[in-house]
Amino acid sequence: xxxxxxxxxxxxxxxxxxxxxxxxxxxxxxxxxxxxxxxxxxxxxxxxxxxxxxxxxxxxxxxxxxxxxxxxxxxxxxxxxxxxxxxxxxxxxxxxxxxxxxxxxxxxxxxxxxxxxxxxxxxxxxxxxxxxxxxxxxxxxxxxxxxxxxxxxxxxxxxxxxxxxxxxxxxxxxxxxxxxxxxxxxxxxxxxxxxxxxxxxxxxxxxxxxxxxxx
Amino acid sequence: xxxxxxxxxxxxxxxxxxxxxxxxxxxxxxxxxxxxxxxxxxxxxxxxxxxxxxxxxxxxxxxxxxxxxxxxxxxxxxxxxxxxxxxxxxxxxxxxxxxxxxxxxxxxxxxxxxxxxxxxxxxxxxxxxxxxxxxxxxxxxxxxxxxxxxxxxxxxxxxxxxxxxxxxxxxxxxxxxxxxxxxxxxxxxxxxxxxxxxxxxxxxxxxxxxxxxxxxxxxxxxxxxxxxxxxxxxxxxxxxxxxxxxxxxxxxxxxxxxxxxxxxxxxxxxxxxxxxxxxxxxxxxxxxxxxxxxxxxxxxxxxxxxxxxxxxxxxxxxxxxxxxxxxxxxxxxxxxxxxxxxxxxxxxxxxxxxxxxxxxxxxxxxxxxxxxxxxxxxxxxxxxxxxxxxxxxxxxxxxxxxxxxxxxxxxxxx
Numbered sequence: 001x002x003x004x005x006x007x008x009x010x011x012x013x014x015x016x017x018x019x020x021x022x023x024x025x026x027x028x029x030x031x032x033x034x035x036x037x038x039x040x041x042x043x044x045x046x047x048x049x050x051x052x053x054x055x056x057x058x059x060x061x062x063x064x065x066x067x068x069x070x071x072x073x074x075x076x077x078x079x080x081x082x083x084x085x086x087x088x089x090x091x092x093x094x095x096x097x098x099x100x101x102x103x104x105x106x107x108x109x110x111x112x113x114x115x116x117x118x119x120x121x122x123x124x125x126x127x128x129x130x131x132x133x134x135x136x137x138x139x140x141x142x143x144x145x146x147x148x149x150x151x152x153x154x155x156x157x158x159x160x161x162x163x164x165x166x167x168x169x170x171x172x173x174x175x176x177x178x179x180x181x182x183x184x185x186x187x188x189x190x191x192x193x194x195x196x197x198x199x200x201x202x203x204x205x206x207x208x209x210x211x212x213x214x215x
Numbered sequence: 216x217x218x219x220x221x222x223x224x225x226x227x228x229x230x231x232x233x234x235x236x237x238x239x240x241x242x243x244x245x246x247x248x249x250x251x252x253x254x255x256x257x258x259x260x261x262x263x264x265x266x267x268x269x270x271x272x273x274x275x276x277x278x279x280x281x282x283x284x285x286x287x288x289x290x291x292x293x294x295x296x297x298x299x300x301x302x303x304x305x306x307x308x309x310x311x312x313x314x315x316x317x318x319x320x321x322x323x324x325x326x327x328x329x330x331x332x333x334x335x336x337x338x339x340x341x342x343x344x345x346x347x348x349x350x351x352x353x354x355x356x357x358x359x360x361x362x363x364x365x366x367x368x369x370x371x372x373x374x375x376x377x378x379x380x381x382x383x384x385x386x387x388x389x390x391x392x393x394x395x396x397x398x399x400x401x402x403x404x405x406x407x408x409x410x411x412x413x414x415x416x417x418x419x420x421x422x423x424x425x426x427x428x429x430x431x432x433x434x435x436x437x438x439x440x441x442x443x444x445x446x447x448x449x450x451x452x453x454x455x456x457x458x459x460x461x462x463x464x465x466x467x468x469x470x471x472x473x474x475x476x477x478x479x480x481x482x483x484x485x486x487x488x489x490x491x492x493x494x495x496x497x498x499x500x501x502x503x504x505x506x507x508x509x510x511x512x513x514x515x516x517x518x519x520x521x522x523x524x525x526x527x528x529x530x531x532x533x534x535x536x537x538x539x540x541x542x543x544x545x546x547x548x549x550x551x552x553x554x555x556x557x558x559x560x561x562x563x564x565x566x567x568x569x570x571x572x573x574x575x576x577x578x579x580x581x582x583x584x585x586x587x588x589x590x591x592x593x594x595x596x597x598x599x600x601x602x603x604x605x606x607x608x609x610x611x612x613x614x615x616x617x618x619x620x621x622x623x624x625x626x627x628x629x
Contacts (some may be wrong), residue, residue, distance in 0.1 A: 054505075054509070060508070060509040060510070061509045061510070083505075084492075084496065084499075084505070085496055085499070085500065085505045085506075087505070087506050087518055088518070088521055088522055089506065089514065089517060089518040089521050090506075092521070106492075107492075108488075108489050108492045108493070111485050111488060111489060112485070137522050138522075
């Protein structure tokens, strides 16, 4: 699987290259700046991009801006954003094109190698993965969306796990229920959120978006 | 019937004196408004002013014989409250801004602070004279209307009683009625200008004292903040990183002899490093939230609102980035006000407005909660006020019991 990596701190960049290479990813470009990231994404068309949100030259959110711009030109280009801080507002912007294949994780998560690699694969496969801290911040507020407040506490748990990027099996393991029960919950969630079956694969993304959007 | 007369008058005035009916309606409204405001001014000058003058004289008289350790702060506070009410109405009714030139309270006792402040004595001078000035200027607009109504509409009665004065009465009535729309607002404004003359600060020495005190406070606050950060780092991230090193060292020792134990120690090290990062994250957020650094005030406030448990609307018409110290002072001030809304007000809805008015940036934090908020009530807003004072910025709270509450922050930004 081909990866473009953007990280300006040499220590972390080398570490990530090593980590990804050790798990059968091919790092086709490892860049340091926002403009370089955009160029590399458009030239290489990788299977997935892993990018630090804050990059030179201005150390604002070039990483986010460059990947969003790349996705405008190459719709659905899989992007995993890493950051020292997570900000639900940015998660919302990443998801706003409803195309899925996005992830947003704290840099700390890299230290849990297996789940980090799973997250990269999830995003490369078109899935969505949101940092548990984004989910926690959003769960802290009272639900303002009627559709969302019609969910039972268990359904909210399932939706939150879905937003973190877990597949049905992962959700079942976490909540200690059967996969069949999980898929039943998920169908109820889709129905309550008004997501019709013909939207198919995108329904998971749209459900997560509804969750982020409950403003 | 009364309605018909009103309509007739509105049709009749423009025919005689020119102008459209709408224009005369506006004049009638502004006349009524000025008369009402004047009445409020007069009543406050009389009913609040006179007792305060008496109380002040009594207190000052009793002070030498020890009667005044408790009373002066109360009376002084009330006088200051009335002066600030005057500042508020001068601003909202006439657009006249009167500074609050009081010395910030430093270590001194309350009595010495009040008596040592020239602002207190200026307030007293204003208070004494305003009982007359406020009463007179306040009652005039209503009096004009009164003369007009009586003069113009009592004429038929005078004619019937065969009085020779009716042209005189009629003339005064018409003149008063025509004068009222213009004189009313002018009189209200004159009272505000008179207040400005007495209440505003003109003294450079006083300004320097204020600056000295606010500067000391800001540097005290900065010092306290540095100490807090030092303590947080020392007890938090530094300790955690030391634990990471320890776990790694032990794992290194054990890796051959007891691989299982070594793996457990490595997992522990990873946990410690995660906790250290989490602590650094919250520390950094407290110093300068990343979204503020990256996106500026508007988006930082949107992020704040986005994570809030109640819906908060954010409206900002700032197009440019503000100077960094002012931007973060405003951000933290607004965040504090919003935190108060969430903690105390029981509000269902909030709104944050940020806009520029000439050389000032103004932020209003509004909520539909229960009101009754007070700067004195908590250290939070008082701290914000100190931080803003470093830029000659201000913080005011308008929070009647029952709500709604508006906290207004203003910072000069060229």
